[in-house]
Amino acid sequence: MMHPHHRFDAAAIKDAIDPYDFYLKELGLPRYGYQSGVWRVAGTCPFHDDRKAGSFKVNTETGAFKCWSCGASGGDIIAFRQQRNDLDFIDTLRTLTQDWRISSC
Numbered sequence: 001m002m003h004p005h006h007r008f009d010a011a012a013i014k015d016a017i018d019p020y021d022f023y024l025k026e027l028g029l030p031r032y033g034y035q036s037g038v039w040r041v042a043g044t045c046p047f048h049d050d051r052k053a054g055s056f057k058v059n060t061e062t063g064a065f066k067c068w069s070c071g072a073s074g075g076d077i078i079a080f081r082q083q084r085n086d087l088d089f090i091d092t093l094r095t096l097t098q099d100w101r102i103s104s105c
């Protein structure tokens with residue numbers, strides 16, 4: 001149980017989670033593992049009714065994401081989690097900390 005006044009450190013969370021591993025877990029990146037480069041097609045876009053993979057890409061180094069179809073975008077995995085799950089910033093950090101079992105941040 002976390003202390004109710006526990007403070008979350010966004011930088012420490014980003015340091016602890018590799019963007020590739022994050023998107024692997026969230027979106028099943030390995031199916032597209034043959035691609036080279038840091039920007040990879042990451043399956044269908046979770047932000048619009050996407051029928052065909054191709055327009056949604058993630059940056060496996062920075063965690064940034066962008067959909068060339070609906071325009072959804074963000075600069076890191078925190079932004080992805082926040083937008084996808086419609087959370088406020090603190091709840092985003094809280095769920096990431098829990099999901100990835102980050103103990104001290």
Ligand SMILES: [Zn+2]
Pocket residue numbers: 045046047048050056067068069070071072
């Ligand atoms: Zn989209």
